[in-house]
Amino acid sequence: MKTKKYADIIDVANLANVSPATVSxxxxxxxxxxxxxxxxxxxxxxxxxxxxxxxxxxxxGRRSGTVGLIVPTLDNAIFATLIQAFSEQLNxxxxxxxxxxxxxxxxxxxxxxxxxxEHRVEGIGLIGLDHKDETYSLIDRRETRSVAMxxxxxxxxxxxxxxxxxxxxxxxxxxxxxxxxxxxxxxxPDTFENDRAANRLEGVLSIMNKxxxxxxxxxxxxxIYSIKNAREVSxxxxxxxxxxxxxxxxxxxxxxxxxxxxxxxxxxxxTDISVAxxxxxSGSAHLLPSLTTIKLRSNKxxxxxxxxxxxxxxxxxxxxxxxxxxxxxxxxxQSTCRLAI
Amino acid sequence: MKTKKYADIIDVANLANVSPATVSxxxxxxxxxxxxxxxxxxxxxxxxxxxxxxxxxxxxGRRSGTVGLIVPTLDNAIFATLIQAFSEQLNxxxxxxxxxxxxxxxxxxxxxxxxxxEHRVEGIGLIGLDHKDETYSLIDRRETRSVAMxxxxxxxxxxxxxxxxxxxxxxxxxxxxxxxxxxxxxxxPDTFENDRAANRLEGVLSIMNKxxxxxxxxxxxxxIYSIKNAREVSxxxxxxxxxxxxxxxxxxxxxxxxxxxxxxxxxxxxTDISVAxxxxxSGSAHLLPSLTTIKLRSNKxxxxxxxxxxxxxxxxxxxxxxxxxxxxxxxxxQSTCRLAI
DNA sequence: GTGAAAGCGCTAACAG
DNA sequence: CTGTTAGCGCTTTCAC
Numbered sequence: 115m116k117t118k119k120y121a122d123i124i125d126v127a128n129l130a131n132v133s134p135a136t137v138s139x140x141x142x143x144x145x146x147x148x149x150x151x152x153x154x155x156x157x158x159x160x161x162x163x164x165x166x167x168x169x170x171x172x173x174x175g176r177r178s179g180t181v182g183l184i185v186p187t188l189d190n191a192i193f194a195t196l197i198q199a200f201s202e203q204l205n206x207x208x209x210x211x212x213x214x215x216x217x218x219x220x221x222x223x224x225x226x227x228x229x230x231x232e233h234r235v236e237g238i239g240l241i242g243l244d245h246k247d248e249t250y251s252l253i254d255r256r257e258t259r260s261v262a263m264x265x266x267x268x269x270x271x272x273x274x275x276x277x278x279x280x281x282x283x284x285x286x287x288x289x290x291x292x293x294x295x296x297x298x299x300x301x302x303p304d305t306f307e308n309d310r311a312a313n314r315l316e317g318v319l320s321i322m323n324k325x326x327x328x329x330x331x332x333x334x335x336x337x338i339y340s341i342k343n344a345r346e347v348s349x350x351x352x353x354x355x356x357x358x359x360x361x362x363x364x365x366x367x368x369x370x371x372x373x374x375x376x377x378x379x380x381x382x383x384x385t386d387i388s389v390a391x392x393x394x395x396s397g398s399a400h401l402l403p404s405l406t407t408i409k410l411r412s413n414k415x416x417x418x419x420x421x422x423x424x425x426x427x428x429x430x431x432x433x434x435x436x437x438x439x440x441x442x443x444x445x446x447x448q449s450t451c452r453l454a455i
Numbered sequence: 456m457k458t459k460k461y462a463d464i465i466d467v468a469n470l471a472n473v474s475p476a477t478v479s480x481x482x483x484x485x486x487x488x489x490x491x492x493x494x495x496x497x498x499x500x501x502x503x504x505x506x507x508x509x510x511x512x513x514x515x516g517r518r519s520g521t522v523g524l525i526v527p528t529l530d531n532a533i534f535a536t537l538i539q540a541f542s543e544q545l546n547x548x549x550x551x552x553x554x555x556x557x558x559x560x561x562x563x564x565x566x567x568x569x570x571x572x573e574h575r576v577e578g579i580g581l582i583g584l585d586h587k588d589e590t591y592s593l594i595d596r597r598e599t600r601s602v603a604m605x606x607x608x609x610x611x612x613x614x615x616x617x618x619x620x621x622x623x624x625x626x627x628x629x630x631x632x633x634x635x636x637x638x639x640x641x642x643x644p645d646t647f648e649n650d651r652a653a654n655r656l657e658g659v660l661s662i663m664n665k666x667x668x669x670x671x672x673x674x675x676x677x678x679i680y681s682i683k684n685a686r687e688v689s690x691x692x693x694x695x696x697x698x699x700x701x702x703x704x705x706x707x708x709x710x711x712x713x714x715x716x717x718x719x720x721x722x723x724x725x726t727d728i729s730v731a732x733x734x735x736x737s738g739s740a741h742l743l744p745s746l747t748t749i750k751l752r753s754n755k756x757x758x759x760x761x762x763x764x765x766x767x768x769x770x771x772x773x774x775x776x777x778x779x780x781x782x783x784x785x786x787x788x789q790s791t792c793r794l795a796i
Numbered sequence: 797g798t799g800a801a802a803g804c805g806c807t808a809a810c811a812g
Numbered sequence: 813c814t815g816t817t818a819g820c821g822c823t824t825t826c827a828c
Binding site: 473474475476477480487488489492511513514515516517 | 797798799800801803804805806
């Protein structure tokens with residue numbers, strides 16, 4: 115004797131006096147089932163406590179109803195907004211999101227992609243454009259719909275949507291130059307396997323170069339994404355008698371650390387030193403002083419990416435690579451000011 | 456003629472000159488397959504580009520290899536650390552995490568639970584202890600291994616691991632009282648469908664009561680989780696001539712908003728007004744002034760929860776409800792000080 | 797240690 | 813509109 119634990123589609127069918135096929139149809143093509151039959155099935159579902167088995171659905175090579183997302187880390191305000199928007203938009207299209215984090219290890223990213231593919235995700239969201247060749251080939255080979263978020267680039271192997279980080283770097287650099295600064299320092303995260311930071315830096319440097327402004331190597335500081343580290347790393351620079359008049363930080367968290375370093379050394383931001391960030395994180399507008407930065411609209415990036423992915427998955431037509439640049443915008447606020455003469 | 460797109464277990468079997476059954480065994484019980492056979496299969500897997508189909512596995516009522524996580528939102532530093540730790544520990548046990556967000560809507564949470572169950576997750580992580588009765592019954596009915604994170608309580612329907620938020624409230628309240636304050640205001644988020652905030656508030660109030668300190672209703676402010684809103688909401692209170700000498704905020708983000716409100720009104724924190732938070736978010740130690748708060752160790756909560764869930768899933772023995780309280784700790788920092796006489 | 801065969805729960809034709 | 817039939821890709825008894 116077999117004791118089934120949970121109701122399956124057959125139990126529902128029996129109770130509703132229809133065939134399993136009809137029950138199945140009722141879920142997948144409700145319009146093809148007569149309303150009263152539908153109601154009977156609905157009732158049977160409730161009274162049996164039946165819960166569909168997506169796995170059994172997915173086996174037909176059909177929809178698994180999941181989309182994978184691979185991010186470096188969740189423990190970071192940086193991606194939070196992005197992921198939230200991505201996830202919400204995806205949910206609205208009926209997908210459930212499988213998330214995995216690789217901790218900035220691209221080998222791990224490849225492994226995670228394989229693992230998500232085992233779950234037969236219908237699409238993949240990635241962060242950035244810097245991925246292993248294996249990762250790209252696997253995506254190609256399985257023809258996995260995919261979209262890279264965060265970074266826009268006109269020439270990519272997969273669809274992408276993101277801010278033009280190079281443009282962001284240029285904008286903030288130009289702003290600082292426009293204020294008359296020439297003695298400028300940089301506090302950036304490591305650009306290794308982090309193309310966002312690399313692009314921003316490249317943007318900043320290109321504008322500096324064009325303006326003929328040199329940044330001495332010892333004024334190009336390296337930090338991790340942490341207020342604490344940024345603060346520690348920039349303190350020596352700020353306490354030097356020969357300090358810069360402006361600092362451009364690789365992102366807002368770093369900028370916040372720099373501001374704290376300055377303030378605890380008794381420097382006024384911005385009159386003693388201007389500080390600019392990139393990212394416009396939630397909260398940046400409400401710091402004291404409020405932070406001049408570049409708005410990246412990460413929620414729009416996440417949402418747009420989800421829409422593109424949905425289209426890639428559902429429109430058998432539009433299989434071409436889509437590339438969307440989300441505008442960046444200079445947010446002039448209190449932490450930067452014109453250089454006193 | 457059938458054109459299969461991707462290699463399946465049969466292709467692998469043919470290439471390796473074994474039966475599909477052996478290939479399957481090779482994945483699931485490698486020790487039951489001779490090493491050289493195993494190697495041959497391994498080779499065939501690589502050359503065919505075969506990727507296992509978890510869905511087909513899951514259909515046998517066996518492991519889906521996924522665990523579900525339902526959180527109110529991802530767009531919030533509050534849960535980021537927790538989720539990251541949970542996810543990492545889960546990954547270490549070989550699970551992939553399915554994440555869904557309900558935006559603080561508990562009806563939606565129930566729907567998401569159903570949806571995750573459709574994917575046959577092997578376990579569920581939830582935030583908080585406040586859930587619909589349907590949610591709890593569904594978990595019971597399907598005997599879903601589950602763990603509630605964030606909040607500890609000695610009497611729960613499912614396993615839980617979290618900080619004792621009531622204790623956190625008590626600790627911070629006692630600290631403020633110990634500093635001699637009697638004119639104390641509260642800035643808290645809405646406690647509706649948010650048991651963490653409710654427990655913290657209850658802890659604070661119980662200590663206040665015990666000490667005979669009354670908090671006038673107009674000094675009990677309500678805000679959402681945002682620096683901006685907290686700042687706006689607390690400004691009127693702070694600019695009143697008859698202002699409190701200390702403010703306890705429902706969490707660190709709110710506390711930061713309160714501090715900014717005070718500072719932009721020209722008040723010194725802590726000499727003019729003490730401000731305390733709860734949570735010890737990353738960054739709180741590096742604010743200016745650094746924030747006195749209660750450390751909640753959310754990474755430990757997430758990690759412990761994942762370990763418990765893994766145990767619940769894999770140890771057929773230990774099916775009892777587990778409850779773990781993660782210690783809270785007062786972090787005395789610069790934003791509070793003894794009341795000047 | 798390995799293969800053959802019988803499903804797992806569901807869905808997509810195809811009839812009716 | 814609904815039922816019948818034939819699998820999807822894999823795992824698991826049972827033999828061998």
